[in-house]
Amino acid sequence: MKKRTGFVSNSSSSSFICEVSGACESGYDAGLSDFEMCECVNGHIFFEKYLLEGLDVQAVKLNLVQQAQKDLDNHDPDKVTPRYEGHTEALKKWFPECKEDYAKATAWLQSYEGDNVNELIDDYAEEFDEDSHVMPAAFCPICSLQHVQDGDLLSYLLAVVGETREGLTAKVQERYSGLDALDAEVVRLNKGTADAKGPVTIGKTNETA
Ligand SMILES: [Zn+2]
Numbered sequence: 001m002k003k004r005t006g007f008v009s010n011s012s013s014s015s016f017i018c019e020v021s022g023a024c025e026s027g028y029d030a031g032l033s034d035f036e037m038c039e040c041v042n043g044h045i046f047f048e049k050y051l052l053e054g055l056d057v058q059a060v061k062l063n064l065v066q067q068a069q070k071d072l073d074n075h076d077p078d079k080v081t082p083r084y085e086g087h088t089e090a091l092k093k094w095f096p097e098c099k100e101d102y103a104k105a106t107a108w109l110q111s112y113e114g115d116n117v118n119e120l121i122d123d124y125a126e127e128f129d130e131d132s133h134v135m136p137a138a139f140c141p142i143c144s145l146q147h148v149q150d151g152d153l154l155s156y157l158l159a160v161v162g163e164t165r166e167g168l169t170a171k172v173q174e175r176y177s178g179l180d181a182l183d184a185e186v187v188r189l190n191k192g193t194a195d196a197k198g199p200v201t202i203g204k205t206n207e208t209a
Contacts, residue, residue, distance in 0.1 A: 046142070060121065069102070104128075
């Protein structure tokens with residue numbers, strides 16, 4: 001089974017955590033689509049309702065063509081990527097089939113006449129990759145930074161202030177006796193920020209903010 005972020009499983013039950021809202025869904029013998037959830041190519045999991053809106057069919061088609069082109073390039077024996085290093089012979093064998101797949105996918109996209117983005121993505125997945133309910137990164141609220149995750153925000157913040165996580169953790173542990181003292185300091189510091197909405201904003205999402 002493919003390893004997924006936020007995915008916990010045993011023989012019969014599955015649970016999925018929406019990385020935008022933090023909500024958890026679980027059930028027996030269930031997949032993402034049973035909960036109206038989906039996954040992007042980079043493994044982010046979220047409810048379908050968070051898929052980026054306002055995308056037109058042409059933009060989606062273009063993105064799918066680019067994805068197919070990338071996939072074809074990855075299998076090109078003349079442009080061996082690190083992933084397939086040392087597998088040139090296998091690539092030579094696979095490449096004709098990959099070229100056929102690419103031609104089929106682009107022809108299918110060119111002749112597709114629907115005007116609904118979600119249906120296009122579903123139809124495409126059904127036509128070319130039956131198991132997949134995987135969305136291109138361009139439509140993922142996390143990849144597109146419409147929803148910025150706390151971890152990504154923290155990485156950015158640490159880089160901006162020139163700290164490491166370890167260094168900042170050590171400072172916090174040294175300066176404050178416990179979480180109460182740390183929270184009180186955050187409240188104090190926030191008072192100096194005109195647009196601070198409250199003492200703790202980490203963990204809030206687009207949904208709850
Ligand atoms: Zn993503």
